[in-house]
Amino acid sequence: MKISSNFDAGSIEIVSADNYEDIQLRIRRDNAADFAQWFYFRVQGAAYQHCTFNFLNAGESAYPDGWIDYQAVASYDRINWFRVPTHYENGVMTIDHVPLSGSIYYAYFEPYSYDQHLNLIGQAQGSGLCQVSDLGFTVQQRDINLLTIGHEVESDLKIWIIARQHPGETMAEWFIEGLLNRLLDPQDPTSRALLDRATFYVVPNMNPDGSVLGNLRTNAAGANLNREWANPSAETSPEVLAVRNKMQETGVDLFLDIHGDENIPYVFLAGTEGVPSWNGRLEALADQFRHHLLLASPDYQTEHGYPRNAPGKANMTIATNWVCENFGCLAFTLEMPFKDNANLPDDDFGWSGQRSLRLGEAALSPIYAIAQNLRA
Template sequence: MFYQQLIKGLYSVNTADISSPFGRFTWRVVGRHPCGWGSCALFARLHLLVTSNPSSCAAARRRLGNGPSASLSCVRLYERMMEESSREHLDTDNEAGGEDALVGNVNKLMITPPGYTGPPKKGHVIFDACFESGNLGRVDYISEFEFDLFIRPDTCNPRFRVWFNFTVENVRETQRVIFNIVNFSKTKSLYRDGMSPVVKSTSRPKWQRLPAKNVYYYRCPDHRRNYVMSFAFCFDREDDVYQFAYCYPYTYSRLQHYLASLERRNLDYLQREQLGLSVQQRRLDLLTITNPAHLNQEQEKRVVFLTARVHPGESPASFICQGVIDFLVSQHPIAQVLRDHVIFKIVPMLNPDGVYLGNYRCSLMGFDLNRHWQDPSPWAHPTLHAVKQLIVQMNQDPKVSLEFYIDVHAHSTMMNGFMYGNVFEEEERVQRQAVFPRLLCQNAPDFSLSSTTFNRDLVKAGTGRRFLGGLLDDTSYCYTLEVSFYSYLTAGSTSPVPYTEDGYMKLGRNVARTFLDYYKLNNLIDESKHTGHINSSSDGTSTSHQGNNPGNGKVKGDRKPRDY
């Protein structure tokens, strides 16, 4: 179909021959999209028009969500939009970055003073975001020392402008600059509380946060009183390429290398499979971690399901997910006990296209996937559709008890790790759902029980937590696990402790450990034996633990827990 050919990025040649309802067209490629999905002239124009017009954008997404037959509708929509654009001049000075910035990232863009016509010199800095997970849409020269930077909006959705990730080179030693990020789509930000961007360079490849004293977050009268984040920086090595990002990047390629390294270990308790493909044909990976005997027996199976990176800019979620995986595949005695009694299903990256493209919240086609759990389209939301199908299939299997679903995110305005849970009418179910966060709080000093809340907000109805909380039976627990982009406060501390990559992974390891506490507390794993005997008590009744109400440990349908 016409639009499918465009959207899937089949633009690796200099010209693109596209069949459409109006005949066969040859479109000249006007520049490959920096993130690899191409930009033939037609698609670039369509993308620009859609992202410049929120109402048209919504209409396009509604049509696209109906499946491949929407292609003809999209072509007609494009035709009408082209007619409209011929009558109405687009505002190229808007805060989203203007016409050029909306189409793609800057590509080795050298910034020189206005009117300068001489040869390039050291100190004429070169900006680039044409790499995986890169994002920088436009750069304006203010002075020799100051530059306004515009975040490229999420593809096909102008609402979200938060994630940035770009490089700077051709600098002078001791050159001082001020970078102003001027078009954030959010007003509330942890930059108000001391958060700072991260930086690395070719000679110092480990990410580190900029000093908070060099970062300012304020309303700027020069930019319609929008909030601006400015940071000062001094380049110290001329031959280095410097990279700046909103938070520690965790790319699709990094995940693939990590999973490949796990496969090379030939662990009999780890299986990796391709659950599906994204719109751009990237892998949707599913890991199964358990004693292999569980997969072949007919007894009941307890399943913990974990997903991450449905929002691509929330990179801390990937570090937490890797921490969970690292712990579960380790030789730690707790990990061995868990593998003997629980099947862990993990989808480390639900939105691989969005991650690859450098989006903050949306997929390639501009969808916030975490609002489409109720009715995901196999064409517009293929990764979400595949995961939902798997969960529904497990839920319908009488031999499977899907006991936990945890979706991992990062939060841009709050400290610490914390959880969101669902609200139910039955008081016993409410109390049981509070147990796991309480146990996690005892294991993880950076987890905040006071920030953990249970709600049924209508705007969250399409999220995984809300949808699956209604789909699964009352012995299942569905949570959103959030972690701060910035820092955490521990009991008795007076100043926040900034998260590092290792800090996020440590929280993931603590999440994994907490499952043993939960199952021991509910008499499902024998505390006295680290061989991990399943307790086969008839009612699954648990005892109290440090004043918490643990709830019960019954599996689906009140079946008795037993060895499997």
């Protein structure tokens, strides 16, 4: 038996792999920070063997409650991913599985590789409706690309959507793929109507360094990008600095920041009610958006999520709060589960890349529904 992780986003530490029924592993921390939750590795030579993978430090991970009712994902071809039996007890997370082939991959969630990311950008540009521009470099000198879709006239609404500030939240880029598929479809009437009045600015992956490194939450310098928006640094958070500068150039009428949540088994929105400038207009817009997203996707719900911030108590280093306060616009963090969606469970696949993609498609409907009200 051989266990390896020396590939894009691969991450695991091997303690012992001498016994199929007691394979001992540790979840590796981010390369320059203490967050540990993401894992992605390959197993060879274990076909038809009952394998028990024990993650010894799961109880010391960034979100230990995230292992409760969690099921890991596996794939033989890295295209089709399925859930495998997983349980958590006494600080150890365990996968029990019998591989049916000589090579299999296990991961925290369905990966979205850097090659997929580059292909997504290329396909978007190939539609003829999208312009790709370069905003700068990451810490490790990877490109920070922006997709601009629309006429870019001054009267257009400026809609910004970013994803994967936290690189291990791969469902966020699956969401972007779905959104782009629909937005760039010339036969979709909602997309055509939106692009008559709005320009979209989309950053499919805010953190390509962390994605390639197999990090959960930080970039190559150890910065949690979603805590850098008040004062980004060219040295440690150039990704945020570049995007923030471009926002100040274009303006923002609506902002969506796409994420995944380790603990909560639901799709939900987190608003910006705690920013100093929150008012009745933004409250009404937020209610309208939630209402229309409920109509667009049964995967979304409003009962479960983060507690609402008290007035004036928002963390202004978070992207949505900073954007809302600086542009006076509606801003949401959209969260999807690493676990299954408890409202619509799927025993075979759980919450998946495809379900994230479908939610991305559905998200255009509430944007269209409230577009005429986005500007005061």
